[in-house]
Amino acid sequence: MGDELVLVTGGSGFLGAHCIVALLERGYRVRTTVRSMDRQVEVWAALDMAGLPDAAVEIVAADLTSDAGWAEAVAGCDYVLHTASPFPVNAPKDENELIVPARDGALRVLSASRDAGVKRVVLTSSFAAVGYGHRPGDTDFTEADWSNPDADIGAYTKSKTLAERAAWDFIAADGGTLELAVVNPVAIIGPVLGPKLSASIELVRRLLSGGMPGLPRISTALVDVRDVADLHLRAMVDPAAAGERFLAVAGPALGMEQMAHILRTRLGDEGSKMPTRVLPDWLVRAAAVFVPALRQLVPRLGVVRNASNAKAVGTLGWAPRPVGDSLVDTARSLQKLGML
Numbered sequence: 448m449g450d451e452l453v454l455v456t457g458g459s460g461f462l463g464a465h466c467i468v469a470l471l472e473r474g475y476r477v478r479t480t481v482r483s484m485d486r487q488v489e490v491w492a493a494l495d496m497a498g499l500p501d502a503a504v505e506i507v508a509a510d511l512t513s514d515a516g517w518a519e520a521v522a523g524c525d526y527v528l529h530t531a532s533p534f535p536v537n538a539p540k541d542e543n544e545l546i547v548p549a550r551d552g553a554l555r556v557l558s559a560s561r562d563a564g565v566k567r568v569v570l571t572s573s574f575a576a577v578g579y580g581h582r583p584g585d586t587d588f589t590e591a592d593w594s595n596p597d598a599d600i601g602a603y604t605k606s607k608t609l610a611e612r613a614a615w616d617f618i619a620a621d622g623g624t625l626e627l628a629v630v631n632p633v634a635i636i637g638p639v640l641g642p643k644l645s646a647s648i649e650l651v652r653r654l655l656s657g658g659m660p661g662l663p664r665i666s667t668a669l670v671d672v673r674d675v676a677d678l679h680l681r682a683m684v685d686p687a688a689a690g691e692r693f694l695a696v697a698g699p700a701l702g703m704e705q706m707a708h709i710l711r712t713r714l715g716d717e718g719s720k721m722p723t724r725v726l727p728d729w730l731v732r733a734a735a736v737f738v739p740a741l742r743q744l745v746p747r748l749g750v751v752r753n754a755s756n757a758k759a760v761g762t763l764g765w766a767p768r769p770v771g772d773s774l775v776d777t778a779r780s781l782q783k784l785g786m787l
């Protein structure tokens with residue numbers, strides 16, 4: 448390790464900030480990109496909240512939609528963790544608003560990294576690139592599965608699938624000596640390091656703050672952001688990770704009712720605003736006509752998608768924490784920021 452330099456793209460993001468913290472804690476030198484320098488305050492605020500106010504992180508500007516800044520961002524780096532990608536709460540009208548920056552941005556990062564002699568890029572893909580566009584079967588999804596981008600899977604899911612496909616194609620055709628490893632997280636929760644919330648945290652915040660009239664019958668597998676950052680670092684250095692993708696998932700999918708039950712039990716009075724009533728599917732479908740945020744939930748009603756973490760655990764020695772702890776730590780961090 449010594450003085451190895453790692454670039455984290457998207458340092459203003461939820462996962463990006465935690466990757467920076469994990470790298471600093473393990474003695475790496477860190478550079479990060481923000482899409483414009485006025486976002487750098489968010490990186491400093493996150494480091495402050497993580498207890499690293501004096502960390503020597505270099506911040507540079509680079510947008511996924513432009514070539515400018517990427518050569519400078521990767522110069523001298525040993526590794527790159529490419530976490531940046533658009534992840535909005537509501538789907539845009541034009542899917543290309545997500546697909547173009549996700550796919551072309553990944554290709555910009557990879558080609559700049561190859562040209563600069565970076566050893567390995569770890570790309571943050573998603574379970575979105577694994578488990579959509581076909582009905583879940585009887586077995587858990589594994590790294591051998593791919594989402595079908597020709598099915599009606601939604602703009603974000605499509606953006607992650609096409610970006611990861613493009614990344615592997617680039618490495619096969621033009622990667623030179625550059626290595627690629629990919630991490631595919633399910634929904635990420637855990638302590639937030641600032642008030643700008645990732646779309647996955649927004650769901651937990653709405654649940655906790657009483658912003659939901661009831662519990663829709665949707666399930667999601669979860670993973671802690673600190674464990675996803677840890678998996679990125681393992682995938683960055685372990686020789687066995689080169690050319691491989693790794694699902695990041697803590698355990699079986701939980702329904703909203705189960706999540707609410709865990710939080711109510713563990714938080715006591717602080718969890719009292721959460722609804723207890725399960726919403727019938729017809730009501731969610733009807734409400735989705737008027738509430739854009741609900742529209743993305745409709746295709747997920749009653750569908751359970753489970754994924755296996757056997758590869759990350761077996762190959763890289765990854766050991767994710769229990770999701771109950773992650774849910775509580777998410778809630779506590781939102782409370783600390785006055786966001787509930």
Ligand code: NAP
Nearest residue numbers: 457459460461462482510511531532533573634635645647
């Ligand atoms: P986030 O907090 O919204 O972070 C996204 C990051 O991407 C931000 O730093 C954002 O910058 C940056 N970004 C977006 N568009 C950009 C552009 N055009 N140019 C440069 N930077 C841009 O979301 P997150 O949860 O940390 O997600 C991080 C990664 O994990 C993403 O690749 C996401 O797809 C993936 N992922 C997330 C989850 C989850 O549940 N959270 C699950 C699976 C995979 P700004 O701050 O300037 O917007």
